[in-house]
Structures are given as structure tokens and as C-alpha cells.
Amino acid sequence: LSTLAQNVQDAYAEYKTHEFLRQPLKQSFRLTLSLVLLLSTLFALWAALFMARRLLEPIYELARATRSVADGDYKSRLPVVHHDELGFLVGSFNDMTQRIHQARDAAALSQDQLEGQRSYLQTVLGHLSSGVLTLDDQLHIRTANDAVNALLDMDQPLENFANTHLADVARSHTTLQAFYDQLLPEFLEAGKEWSKEVRLFSDFGRRILMCHGIPLPGSVDDAMGQAIVIDDITKMVKAQRDAAWSEVARRLAHEIKNPLTPIQLSAERMAHKLKNQLHPAEQKVLERSTQTIIKQVDAMKDMVNAFRDYASAPPASYASMDLNQLINEVADLYVGIRAEVKIERQLSTDLPNLFADVSRLRQVLHNLISNAIDAIGDHSGQIQIVTDYVETGATHCAELRVRDSGVGIAEDLLEQLFEPYVTSKPKGTGLGLAIVAKIIEEHGGMVSAANLAEGGAEITIRLPDKSIMDDTLKSV
Ligand SMILES: Nc1ncnc2c1ncn2[C@@H]1O[C@H](COP(=O)(O)OP(=O)(O)OP(=O)(O)O)[C@@H](O)[C@H]1O
Ligand SMILES: [Mg+2]
Known part of the structure; x- marks a missing residue:
């Protein structure tokens, strides 16, 4: 326990x-x-x-x-x-x-x-020298390059009028209007290729344009537009024509001129030999006939020479010259030839010296003044020779106008006035104005003709001043 x-x-x-x-x-x-x-x-x-x-x-x-x-x-x-x-x-x-x-x-x-x-x-x-203009199927302008503006004398680019109908633009542009009028039938045939030569007259002289139309596939609703390619063939046509005329002139001069001298000599010899063997009445007939032969042969020689000059003139020699002084010199020769024809001069003091061939310009003046005198005929009238120093676009040029109070130029001749062999005179060669046009072209200038509202005709010539002419000559 x-x-x-x-x-x-x-x-x-x-x-x-x-x-x-x-x-x-x-x-x-x-x-x-x-x-x-x-x-x-x-x-x-x-x-x-x-x-x-x-x-x-x-x-x-x-x-x-x-x-x-x-x-x-x-x-x-x-x-x-x-x-x-x-x-x-x-x-x-x-x-x-x-x-x-x-x-x-x-x-x-x-x-x-x-x-x-x-x-x-x-x-x-x-940069193309050819003009390229594109239109839609309704003839509204789509695009146009710079060359088109130059060829059709547009004062503002045609492209500014994009989406405008060509006819609306043409209404305020004379050259374009002429171009449109001549090509309208071709424009309306859209869907086909076409080619046509168009002739235009403007401030810058006559122009021959070769136009090609090419259909273009439409972009939006499959409607066909067209592209028009425009080439200035004025110079080419002229060169071709000159070459052809040169050849004809060479042959004609050869074929006609050679027998003329023997004909003339034979006529003179015949007149001399038969002089004392015929009755006075027959002698008179002989004299008149031989004189006619000699005169006509002389006229034929002149014609052949003029023709040869037109086709194959020696090269021009250009130097500084005073156009007013030349006019005074030439006009003085005509003063008093016919009392009823007054020759008035209004010569511009602004005119600078030109770089030109004096003897050729003298030929020009002779041709123009004698045409004017012919146009006045037996009536009284006046010839006005006017010079000016004018501004054309970016450049200056000397302008010479020869105006008369004659009958005026026949309408049907106006278009081909500067072609050789165009004449309304029974004894005219029709080479005068062709030679004028050739000389002026060689100087880089332009010539045009018009009838005046008050009656009579006016031939206008424009020549570039010295500096510009130097450039033209350098580029030839
Ligand atoms: N000032 C003018 N007024 C009216 N018509 C003119 C005038 N100048 C020229 N013409 C017309 O133009 C045509 C051609 O002129 P052009 O000088 O070339 O030859 P032409 O005068 O007939 O011949 P040529 O000069 O050999 O005498 C003339 O025949 C004339 O009908
Ligand atoms: Mg003449």
C-alpha cells in the first residue's frame, strides 16, 4: 500500500x-x-x-x-x-x-x-516632241502632255481642263477649235485606229499635223477612250516638197533654158538677114514677130531663173542689218513709178538690228511691194509698210507688215498662198510668195497673210531678233 x-x-x-x-x-x-x-x-x-x-x-x-x-x-x-x-x-x-x-x-x-x-x-x-492627248469615250479630256499645248497654241495646259468636253475648251481656243472641227468625224469613230493630216493656221504660221488615233480600253465601265498622237510634220512636208521642186527645177532649167538661147539668136539673125530683103510692110511684121519671140524668150528665161532661184538658192550670208534702212532703200525705188499709188511707211524706232541676209530680205520686200502694186491695179491706192518690235510669248521679234488697198486675196488662194505656182495672174509665176516664205523660214521667222476688213490684203512677217536668230542658226 x-x-x-x-x-x-x-x-x-x-x-x-x-x-x-x-x-x-x-x-x-x-x-x-x-x-x-x-x-x-x-x-x-x-x-x-x-x-x-x-x-x-x-x-x-x-x-x-x-x-x-x-x-x-x-x-x-x-x-x-x-x-x-x-x-x-x-x-x-x-x-x-x-x-x-x-x-x-x-x-x-x-x-x-x-x-x-x-x-x-x-x-x-x-519630253516627247509628239503630242499625246487622251480622251474618254465621251470626248472628255483625260490627259495631255506639254507638246500638245505647244502644238495647239494653248495659253494654259490642256490638262487643267481634265474631265471637260474637248468642244467646250475648243470654243475659247481658236487653234484647238480648228483641230477639233477637222478631227470630229474621226473622234466619233472610237474603237478604230485612224490617221489624218490636219492643217492649222495660227499666229505662228501654218502648221501641218499628222494625227493618229488609237483606241484605249476603258477603266471603269469598259467604255473605250482614245489616245491621239500628234506629230508636227510641217518641216518634213516642206523639206519633201523642196526636194521634189529642186529636182523639177533642175530638170526644167536644163530642158527649157538650153534651147532658149539658140531660139533667141536665131530670131535675131533672121531679123538681121531679112532686114533689107523684104517690103517695108512685111519687114514691120517680121520685126514685130522677132521682137515678140525675143521678149517672150526673155520672159521664159526669167521664169526659169525664178524657178531655179526658188528651188536651189545659194547659201544665205547672215550679217547685222537695219531692216528700216532696207525698207527705205527698196520703197524709194517704187516711189513715183505710179503716181496714183502712195507708199507710206511707219517704221518703228525701237527696232534693233537683225542678223539676216540683206539681199534675201530685199527680194522679200520686192515681192511683197510688187504684189501690192498688182493688187491695186489701175486704180489709185496706197501701200503701207509698218515695222514694229513686238513681244511674242517669252521672246521679242521684229514685225514687218505690208498692207495695201487693193482687191484683197482670193479666198480660195488663202490656204495655199505660199505654195509655189499659186497665182491668179495670167502672167504671174506664182513663185513670189513661195520665195518669200522660204526666205523667212530660213531666217527662223514666220509669214502669214490675211485680208483686211476695210479691203485689201496684209502680209505679216515676223523675224526673231539677233540673239534668238543666232540660236536658230546654230541649231540648223
Ligand atoms: N497684196 C496682195 N493682194 C491680193 N492678192 C495677192 C497679194 N499678194 C499676193 N496675192 C495673190 O497671191 C498670188 C500669189 O502671189 P505670188 O507673188 O506668189 O505670185 P504672183 O504674184 O501671182 O506671181 P509673180 O510674183 O511671179 O508675179 C497672186 O497671184 C495673188 O492672187
Ligand atoms: Mg508676186
């Missing part, structure tokens, strides 16, 4: 010891458990946030990328991290932006190429 009591006592003593430790132990457990709980909660929170981030990050990235695509940046690519629906979405997005990027690159490239081709075409067209 005592052992038992002893055991109880020991147990009690041990209990007491433990009793003493119970409180701190309890607290320590509570602390430990709270700590564990806190850590677990924090860990759970971190894990939740981590998972949420992992899930939402690609969506944020996608949203950011969408914004930059909306701002026009098609280069951004998103990393494909997941292999689930989100990964598929990101992959599709990448695919889409890449395709848009490529399409945009291709569009920009073709736009660049188109722009390049356009400016290439524009440069080529701008």
Missing part, C-alpha cells in the same frame, strides 16, 4: 511538474499553429494570384497587341506559351497580323511601283 501511495505521490509530484509546464506549452502550440495557419494562408493567396496571373497574362498581352494593331503596327507577335484554347487564339492572332502585314507590304509595293510607272510615263510623255 505504501508503494502504491508512494506511486501516487510520485505521480502527483510529476503531475505538478507538468502542471507547471502546461501553460507555456499550450501557448507555444497556439503560436506555432497560428504561424502555420498564417503561412498556409499566405501561400494559398500567392498560389491563387500566381495562377490568376498565369491565366490572365496572355489575355493582357493579346489586348495590348490588339491595341498596337489598331494603331497600325502589324509587326508585333505574341509568344505562344500555352497549348490550349488560349494558345490557339494567340496563334491565330499572330497569323492574322502577319497576313495583314504581308498584304500591306504588297499593297505599298504595288502602290510604289504604280507611282514609279506613272512618273516614268509622265517624264517620257513630257
Whole structure:
């Protein structure tokens, strides 16, 4: 029993010891458990946030990328991290932006190429000496290069009238109107290729244009437009004609002139030999006949010479000369030839010296004054010779006008007045004005003829002044 009591006592003593430790132990457990709980909660929170981030990050990235695509940046690519629906979405997005990027690159490239081709075409067209005019099927202007403006004497570029009907523009532009009138039948035959020669008269003289029409496929509604290529063939036609006339002149001079001298000599010899063998009456007839033969042969020689001069004149010799002085010199020769014809002069004091061939310009004046005298005929009248220093576009030129109060130029001759062999006179050669035109052309000038409202005719000649003429001559 005592052992038992002893055991109880020991147990009690041990209990007491433990009793003493119970409180701190309890607290320590509570602390430990709270700590564990806190850590677990924090860990759970971190894990939740981590998972949420992992899930939402690609969506944020996608949203950011969408914004930059909306701002026009098609280069951004998103990393494909997941292999689930989100990964598929990101992959599709990448695919889409890449395709848009490529399409945009291709569009920009073709736009660049188109722009390049356009400016290439524009440069080529701008430097072409041929005019190129394009019209739509309704004859509205589409494009026109610089040469067209020069050929049709446009004071402002024809391209400024894009989408306007050609006829509307032509109404206020004389040369264009003539061009339009002559080509209208061809314009209306759209869909076919055509060629036509057009003759225009303007301030700058006569112009022969070769026009070719080419159908163009329509851009919008398949309606056909047309391109018209215009070439100035005035010089070429003239050169061809001159070459042909030279050849004819050479042959004619050869064929006609050679027998003329023997005819003349024979007539003279016949008159001389038969002089004392005939009755006075027959002698008179003989004399008159031989005189006629000699005179006519002389006239024929003159004609042949004039023709030869027209076709093959020696090279001109240019020097500084005073046009007014030359006019006075030539006009003085005509003063008093016919009392009823007055020769008036209005010579400009501003006129600078010209760089020209005096003897050829003298020939020009002789031809013009004698034509004017012929036009006045047996009536009384006056001839006015006027000089001026005028501005033509960017340059200056000397202008000479010979005006008369004669019958005026026959309407049907007006167009071909400067062609050889155009004459209304029974004894005229028709070479006078052809020679004038040739000389003026050689001087880089232009000549035109018109009838005056008050009656009579006026021939106008324009010659570039010295400096410009130097350039023309250099380029010949
Ligand atoms: N001042 C003028 N007034 C009226 N008609 C003119 C005038 N000048 C020229 N003509 C017309 O132009 C035509 C051609 O003139 P051009 O000088 O070339 O030859 P032509 O005078 O007939 O011959 P040629 O000069 O050999 O005498 C003339 O026949 C005439 O009909
Ligand atoms: Mg004449």
C-alpha cells in the first residue's frame, strides 16, 4: 500500500511538474499553429494570384497587341506559351497580323511601283516632241502632255481642263477649235485606229499635223477612250516638197533654158538677114514677130531663173542689218513709178538690228511691194509698210507688215498662198510668195497673210531678233 501511495505521490509530484509546464506549452502550440495557419494562408493567396496571373497574362498581352494593331503596327507577335484554347487564339492572332502585314507590304509595293510607272510615263510623255492627248469615250479630256499645248497654241495646259468636253475648251481656243472641227468625224469613230493630216493656221504660221488615233480600253465601265498622237510634220512636208521642186527645177532649167538661147539668136539673125530683103510692110511684121519671140524668150528665161532661184538658192550670208534702212532703200525705188499709188511707211524706232541676209530680205520686200502694186491695179491706192518690235510669248521679234488697198486675196488662194505656182495672174509665176516664205523660214521667222476688213490684203512677217536668230542658226 505504501508503494502504491508512494506511486501516487510520485505521480502527483510529476503531475505538478507538468502542471507547471502546461501553460507555456499550450501557448507555444497556439503560436506555432497560428504561424502555420498564417503561412498556409499566405501561400494559398500567392498560389491563387500566381495562377490568376498565369491565366490572365496572355489575355493582357493579346489586348495590348490588339491595341498596337489598331494603331497600325502589324509587326508585333505574341509568344505562344500555352497549348490550349488560349494558345490557339494567340496563334491565330499572330497569323492574322502577319497576313495583314504581308498584304500591306504588297499593297505599298504595288502602290510604289504604280507611282514609279506613272512618273516614268509622265517624264517620257513630257519630253516627247509628239503630242499625246487622251480622251474618254465621251470626248472628255483625260490627259495631255506639254507638246500638245505647244502644238495647239494653248495659253494654259490642256490638262487643267481634265474631265471637260474637248468642244467646250475648243470654243475659247481658236487653234484647238480648228483641230477639233477637222478631227470630229474621226473622234466619233472610237474603237478604230485612224490617221489624218490636219492643217492649222495660227499666229505662228501654218502648221501641218499628222494625227493618229488609237483606241484605249476603258477603266471603269469598259467604255473605250482614245489616245491621239500628234506629230508636227510641217518641216518634213516642206523639206519633201523642196526636194521634189529642186529636182523639177533642175530638170526644167536644163530642158527649157538650153534651147532658149539658140531660139533667141536665131530670131535675131533672121531679123538681121531679112532686114533689107523684104517690103517695108512685111519687114514691120517680121520685126514685130522677132521682137515678140525675143521678149517672150526673155520672159521664159526669167521664169526659169525664178524657178531655179526658188528651188536651189545659194547659201544665205547672215550679217547685222537695219531692216528700216532696207525698207527705205527698196520703197524709194517704187516711189513715183505710179503716181496714183502712195507708199507710206511707219517704221518703228525701237527696232534693233537683225542678223539676216540683206539681199534675201530685199527680194522679200520686192515681192511683197510688187504684189501690192498688182493688187491695186489701175486704180489709185496706197501701200503701207509698218515695222514694229513686238513681244511674242517669252521672246521679242521684229514685225514687218505690208498692207495695201487693193482687191484683197482670193479666198480660195488663202490656204495655199505660199505654195509655189499659186497665182491668179495670167502672167504671174506664182513663185513670189513661195520665195518669200522660204526666205523667212530660213531666217527662223514666220509669214502669214490675211485680208483686211476695210479691203485689201496684209502680209505679216515676223523675224526673231539677233540673239534668238543666232540660236536658230546654230541649231540648223
Ligand atoms: N497684196 C496682195 N493682194 C491680193 N492678192 C495677192 C497679194 N499678194 C499676193 N496675192 C495673190 O497671191 C498670188 C500669189 O502671189 P505670188 O507673188 O506668189 O505670185 P504672183 O504674184 O501671182 O506671181 P509673180 O510674183 O511671179 O508675179 C497672186 O497671184 C495673188 O492672187
Ligand atoms: Mg508676186
